[in-house]
Amino acid sequence: MTSYDTKRLRCYCCGKTSEQTILMSTNSFGSPDLDQRSAGMERSTIDTWLQECPFCGYVAFDLEKGDERAMTFVETAEFRAASTDPSPDPVERRFLARAAFDVHCGDRRAAFLSTLSAAWVADDRKALSEATALRLKAAAHLAGHRIRSMDTRLLLLDVLRRASSWEAADALTTELIAEELEHPFAEIVSFHRERIEAKDNGRYTIAEALAGKSKAAG
Ligand SMILES: [Zn+2]
Numbered sequence: 001m002t003s004y005d006t007k008r009l010r011c012y013c014c015g016k017t018s019e020q021t022i023l024m025s026t027n028s029f030g031s032p033d034l035d036q037r038s039a040g041m042e043r044s045t046i047d048t049w050l051q052e053c054p055f056c057g058y059v060a061f062d063l064e065k066g067d068e069r070a071m072t073f074v075e076t077a078e079f080r081a082a083s084t085d086p087s088p089d090p091v092e093r094r095f096l097a098r099a100a101f102d103v104h105c106g107d108r109r110a111a112f113l114s115t116l117s118a119a120w121v122a123d124d125r126k127a128l129s130e131a132t133a134l135r136l137k138a139a140a141h142l143a144g145h146r147i148r149s150m151d152t153r154l155l156l157l158d159v160l161r162r163a164s165s166w167e168a169a170d171a172l173t174t175e176l177i178a179e180e181l182e183h184p185f186a187e188i189v190s191f192h193r194e195r196i197e198a199k200d201n202g203r204y205t206i207a208e209a210l211a212g213k214s215k216a217a218g
Contacts, residue, residue, distance in 0.1 A: 001025065001026075001027065001041070002025065002026040002027070002041040002042075002044075002045060003023075003024040003025050004021050004022060004023055004024060004048065005021075005022045006019050006020065006021055006022065007019070007020060007022050008020075009051065009062075009063045009064050010063075010064055011053040011055065011056060011058055011063050011064070012058065012060070012063060012064055012065055012066035012070060013053065013056050013058040013066060013070055013071060013074050014053060014055050014056035014058065014074075016053065016056070018053060018054050018055065018063075020063060021048050022048070023045050023048040023049075026040070026042045026045050027040045027041050027042060028040040028041070028042040028043075030205070030207075031205040031206050031207030031208070032205065032206055033158075033203055033204065033205050033206070034154075034158040034188070034192075034204050034205065034206055034209055035116060035155055035158040035159060035162070036155060037120055039205070044124075046091065046120060046121060047091045047121075049061065049117065050091075050095065050098055051063040052090075052094050052097075056074055057074065057079070057083035057097070058070065058074055059083070059094050059098050059101065060098075069101075069104065069105050070101070072104075073101050073105075076104065078100050078103070078104060079097070079100060079101070079104075081100075082096055082097040082099075083097050085097075088125075088127070088130075089122070089125060089127075091121045092121040092122060095114050095115065095117045095118035095121065096114070098114040099111045099114035099115045099118070099141070103141070108141050108142055108145065109141075109149070109152055111138075111141040112138050112139070112141040112142050112152070112155075112156070112159075113138075113155075115137050115141060116134075116135070116138045116155070118134050118138075119131045119134035119135045119138060119159075122134055123203075131162075132162075132163045132164065135160075135162055135163035135165075136163050136165065138159055139156060139159050139160055139163065139165065139168070142156055150181075150185060153172065153176065154185065154188060154189070156172065157169060157172050157173065157189070157192050158192070160172060161192055161195060161196055161200075161201060162201050162202075162203070163201070164199070164201045166196060166199060169192070169196050170196055173189060173192055173193045173196060176189045177189060177190075177193070184206075184210055187209065187210050188206065188209050191204070191209035191210075191212050192209075194212070
C-alpha cells in the first residue's frame with residue numbers, strides 16, 4: 001500500500017514555504033531490475049523522490065535540508081540552466097537538476113544515479129530515444145575514472161546495455177569476467193554477456209538474470 005501526505009515545507013535555500021507531497025509508505029515486493037530500480041508500488045512513487053521549491057528552484061530529497069554547497073549551487077549558471085531546462089517532463093528535469101548539483105559537489109556516482117532516475121521517468125513515458133540519451137548521459141558521469149564499487153560497475157553495465165552501447169558494455173563485461181567474480185555477480189555478468197551478444201537492450205530483473213543462468217547451466 002502506498003500512501004502520501006501533503007506538508008508545507010520551508011525551503012532551506014530561500015526560506016519560503018510551499019506545499020509538497022510526501023511519500024509516507026510503499027512496498028517494493030518482487031525482484032528489482034538489473035539497474036536496481038525497485039519493483040512493486042515503490043516503482044511508481046518516483047515523482048515524489050525529489051522535492052522542488054517553486055520559488056527558487058532548489059531541488060532536494062528534503063527541501064528543508066541542505067548545506068553551504070546547496071546555497072552556492074543555486075547561484076550558479078549550471079543551476080539556472082538545469083532548472084530552466086525545457087525538458088518535457090518536470091520529474092525528469094528535477095532529477096537532472098539534482099544531477100547538476102551532484103556534479104557541483106564532485107559526487108560522480110550520485111550524478112550517475114540521479115541521471116539514471118531521469119532515464120526511468122523517460123522509460124515510464126515510453127520516450128525510448130530520450131531514455132537512451134539519458135542512460136548515455138548517466139554513464140558519461142563515470143567515464144574516464146576507475147570505479148571500485150562492484151555495485152556501481154554492475155549498474156553501469158546495465159545502463160550501457162540498455163543504451164545499446166555494445167562496445168563499451170562488452171569491454172566492461174570482459175574486464176569483470178577477468179576478475180573471477182563470486183556469486184551472484186558472476187551469474188549476473190554472464191547473463192549480461194549473453195544479452196549483449198544477442199544485442200538485447202531489454203529490461204530484466206535480477207531474479208530473471210539469476211534464473212536465466214541456472215537454466216543455461218541445467
Ligand atoms: Zn526556495
